[in-house]
Amino acid sequence: MVTSDQILLVPLLPFLAFVTNILAGRWLKDRAAWLSIATSSVACVIALPVCWAVFQGAHFASQGTWLMLDAVPLKFGYLMDPLSATLLFMVTIVGTLIQVYAAGYMHGDPRYSRFFAYVSLFMSAMLTLVISDNYLLFFMSWEIMGLCSYLLIGFYFEKDSAANASLKAFLTTRIGDIGFLLGFLTLFSAIGTLNFAQMNTIMAGAHGGHAALNTGLLAMAALLIFCGTIGKSAQFPLHVWLPDAMEGPTPVSALIHAATMVAAGVFLVARSFTLFMVVPNILPVVTAIGTITAFMAAFIALTQNDIKRVLAYSTISQLGYMVTAMGLSGLGAGTFHLITHAFFKALLFLGAGSVIHGTHVQDIREMGGLFKKMPQTAVTFIIASLALSGVPPLSGFWSKDEILLAAFGSGNFLVFGILLLTAFMTAFYMFRLIFLTFFGAARNHEVHAHESPALMTVPLWCLATGSIVIGIPGSPFMHHWFQKFIAHMVHHPEYEPSSFVMACSIAVAVLGIALAGVIYLRQKHWATAVAKSFPSFYRLSFNKFYFDEFYSTYIVKPFNALGRILFGFDETVIDGAVNGTGRNTLFLSEIKNWIDKYIVDGIVNFMGTAVYFFNSITKRIQTGVVQNYLLIVFLSVLAFLAFELKLT
Amino acid sequence: MIVLPLPHILIFSLFLFAIGLYGALVRRNIIGILISIELMLNAANINLIAFSKYTSLSPETGQIFALFVIAIAATAAAVGLAIVLALYRVRKTVQADEVNLLKW
């Protein structure tokens, strides 16, 4: 029933959809969406039994030689271990649901079939990434995802902002990607393999002290690979592209920039976890980056007014949570949060998309009182927000609790405190968003909201269900089965569940919700009062810590200045040299020209003239009259005859 | 029966040839040139037959060559006159010294 190789069909089917849509999209029109949905549904159907088998404890792997690299075979294959099975499960389900939603959301777009072609290509790359068993194939899929991200962010390339955003996203992630490329190449030089399973074996040996490895080289490799994560998962300081990426269509934001692609960075850390374990100096860095990101993003999210930007900063913040978990050796916790976050953040984005679809505005200050008009969207949105805020028994609570527990249990109380503060801020900004959007009075009466069609609401409900129940496998009710399942192969510390942590978590969530309720439903002037009393903080948050300005001043401008200097150098020195050479050549050629004209041509012309002169004498014979020739012949014969007769 | 010495016939044919050659050299009309050439061919034929009669051991040879000459002369006349007619049609002249397109 479950044959392992059928897993190869999973990335292949979306790829076929991509090829068909890109070539025959003009002819397919609306059917393009159904082709993409059908292929990813079939992929889902194929993938689920395999995932189930893996959940039961099975393990699949297969590989074939792609090329020989200096007698070292480069092998491509797939690896179905708990980690990839989990991701596969999440990506196929969430991806299919989002595509169903997109079929409704994108309806009437002139580039409808192209959108689905890109999405199918993205799905194909993401699924390849998930099941790949080595860094090279992983990196290739990673890059194709980057390309799809670029194409989809700039999907409305008529807008300058979209085009700039896509370029910004592409270039920013590229910095991290180069780190990743260098990282796994360094790793290859250090241990001679790119295969995850082999790497795990080697690292396990090193951990046990069996083999002496170049720790410095490995540390560098780990750091560089983590650069990939920073870029792709929008960690500090390369997080700036993700908010701008909201210029793309909302389903894209949901699929790529919330659920799957940005999570791939975290997945990369999870994949390389054994490596990070071997070089422990790296983990504090990871923890620091994650914590800073989590707090900073949450702080920025407090003051943002664009519904999608709030969600984008929220995503960055939650990704920071995951990275922090990884840094605290909480492989299970991080992955758990990845899965739950994928569901409820996708739901949030889709809900936001539904709101935008219904109101055609994105600024939350222009919304308000939408609960009545869009009840299904509002309910699902609130469910997702509760999950994100960490209200039990929704999924977010369990996963966030695990991360807090890891911080608390490992003794990093500073991290624990910051995370707790972040959790409070998360609850606050999410419910600020909800109260401003769905409750109160309608602030802009030109907005005529309406509920979205079933094609969009059905995926919402599916994801809402997922957001509620997906936390169960990792909850104490199932004895943290999920964490054990993920982390069973890795040696990492286990922490006893702590009631204190749980209580803190619930408290900050409830406090945040309540504060948001008080401020945005009752005492509206408090918000402005707080902003006025802490103007520097407010400006810092509102201007996103001045990151864009900082980059613009200290990176882009020096770069431009350098470019101008180089251009000047190019223009004066190199062009000058070239032009000087040209002038010299011209001068020389003028001399040669003179020689050619008067000496060489003179000789040639003289020859011609001489020939012409002699010709003008001898050509007189050539009269053109046949009888003259005959006479000449006759006289010649006569002369010969006379000569001959004289002799004899 | 043969009453003439051979040199007399040869000298006669020489004169005939010379007259024909004169015509070929000085006539302006191309048809005149062709006529003169026919005369020259006749002179040659007379020589052939005379030699065949007086000296040859195979008396047919000279006559057969004369036959060939006559056949060739007929073709020459036919083709030459066709060319003359074509020339006349194109250039409206049959004077040899007016047809000097291949000059210089």
Add this chain to the structure above:
Amino acid sequence: MNIPLVSPAIRGIEFNADMIFVTAKAWILSLLGHFLPDWVVVLASITISGVVILCLGPVIMMYLTLLERKLIGRIQNRYGPNRVGKWGLLQPIADGIKMFTKEDIVPAKADKVVHLLAPIVIVVPALMLFLVVPFGERMTAVNLNIGILYFIAVSSITILPIFMGSWASRNKYSLLGGMRTAAQMISYEIPMTLAVVPAIMMSQSLSTNTIVMSQEGPYDMHWFIFTPWGIVGFIIFFLCATAECNRPPFDLPEAESELVAGFHTEYSGMKFALFYMAEYMNAFTLCGIATTLFLGGWQGLFFPSWLWFFGKTFVLICVMIWFRGTFPRFRVDHLMGFAWKFLLPLTLVNILLTALWQFTSNLAAWLWSILILAVSLWVLVKLNRTFIPEKRHYPLES
């Protein structure tokens, strides 16, 4: 005095009707031989033949004109000349006198010398042709070993005086007539020459005398015309002969309705009479040669050889006159096409047939000869038919 009446050379010849002219000439020569040197006798022999021919030609011409006029008259349901002498027998003499006494008109622009020469020159080949005609047994004037070739060659000279006459007249009708004559005579000369070839092949000689003798056989009726190639050759030769002497239906060079009178438009009086004479003499000699080649010449039973010859020849002449009374004139392109596209291939087939005949002369040969002829005739007729222009219709206006 015992003067031998017969010279030793001809002593063996019996006196009979057949040899009457030969014996007469031999008697005269032997008489002369008694008191004159040999070379005078030779000259006399030549002179006698010459004088006979010179008399015979004009006389034949004169009475041919009478015959033609009478016959045409009968064909056209009238009497013809019947006023001068019994049955109009003296009519030619009257005509001759008229011709001699008529004014000789020369056009002002004419080339006088050539204009004068043309009718004189045209009589010369016509008379020269008589030299090789075997009028009877041993009655050939000059028994040339290339007789038939001589005949063809000399008859081809006839073109030249016609050209001279037509060109010297400076008359467009004359010129057109002359051009037509040249084209027609050159064209018909070729099938005529080739039609002769079978007879030459069978008799293996060019001499007219030998050709006649080779037609000797049982009852003197072994004529070439009684073979398939013979009849075909005869018909072709006869048609070509009709064309050669410009007689209807091949009389385009002097077509009255088109060219007034062709090349002799500007001639009158005696000059015209000479042209006329040459034409009739040519007709006679051509019929005589046709008789010689295919009708057994003077071969025949009971009657003297010369009577047989003249009888056969006059039958052929009557056929020519009959043509004139019957057939309309050819069109120019049809005339040329007939010679080149029909007669010429047919003569070639005929020569092939003769070559085959020499190997197998029996009943089978008859069968396949007729077969080949029928097939080639059918093919030629089919091929020629495609070149006949479409019939033109002239719709009546209004």
Add this chain to the structure above:
Amino acid sequence: MPVLEIAAKFGTYAVMAMILIFALGVVTLRNLFHCALCLAAALIGTAALYVVLQAEYLAAIQILLYVGAVVTLIIFAIMLTEHLAEKTVRQNNSQSLLALLGLLGFVALLTGLILKTPWPVTQTALTAKVSVMGLGEALMGTYVFPFEVISIILIAALIGTVVIAKKDDPEEKP
């Protein structure tokens, strides 16, 4: 019969003289048609000379082909281009004096040569008879190859003449 022989001899010389006179007429007469007639006369005279040289077959062929065909062709051509042969047109080109001098030298040279050369006249050759049959056998035997070549040339000339002389029919071109 010496009388007849002498007569024949003088007759032959007379024919030769006639031929030369007509040949001179060919090259000097201004009227091209007269030239052609003179040519015909000269050719007939040549044929007579052939008879004297006991080449009767050739004589007949000479008359048949030259007089019957070639001269006719020439006269045709003259008639088609006739108005150019008027008396007003100069008939000789400018090199006649030079040509005449050269020809005089040529004739003098070759006459001396002919008279000097001892010609190998043999009695067997003089008494040999050439029959038409012998000619035919030689033509079909020893000289069959030139004979065939001549026939090819004739065909080529026939086609070539037709092609050259044919008018460019504008209706033929589509």
